[in-house]
Amino acid sequence: MAREQLSAMTESFHWNEFADREALAEALAGRIAGLLSAAVERRGTALLAVSGGTTPARLFEVLSNQPIAWDRVTVTLVDERFVPPSSPRSNAALVTAKLLQGRAAAARFLPLFRRGETLDEAAADGDREIAALPLPFDVVILGMGGDGHTASFFPDALELPALLDPENSLALMPVHADSAGEPRLTLTLPRIVAAGFLALHIEGDEKRATFDKAMSNGATGKGPQLPIHAVLDASPRPVEVYWAP
């Protein structure tokens, strides 16, 4: 089924397509900055949750130079690999190196990995800290892997039913999935879809094909049901999908 048809039928997403990745980063960074500034204006503070991996590096560089009141902004991660910041796989390291620079260095960062704690201890402490924030998040930016996972909602995650449970009262949970590489921590679906603005940032033909497959399988009920579809389906507002080749 064509993406345009799916979007019109399900109203679960808006497709925003750009000629190149630089144009996407400029547009999405501008949109995020406007929303964070409006939140600061409205309630004196703003909450931003970002994804890790490789895709957001360019976006983070552009966003870090946006002229907003960064000292009123709290930044956290949608998900984290349970590795220290010295690891090249650390999502916190990416955020520190690419986003919390320049103007954005003034932001408060709430990391999910905690040295000296087990995964379960870090999940419990992180859950408490996130629950204490003035939720909901103003902006949540998701990524997606080639297997259709988003956040750390891996198709083979032991905790997937709980992670996707709309009634889950936890904000943060541990994740164990053979395909994930290492244990993870992730925000749960209810906290993600409650965001004032929820975007999915994907790049390249392969990810577009995965997205199309996930949406088509979800609409027809045929083929594997991928986690990204569950999130879009649960969102009370259309998710803004940002894509560039």
Ligand SMILES: O=C1O[C@H](COP(=O)(O)O)[C@@H](O)[C@H](O)[C@H]1O
């Ligand atoms: O493992 C992860 O993967 C996804 C996608 O990463 P990418 O490298 O394909 O952009 C990411 O959204 C998530 O935050 C990360 O932990």
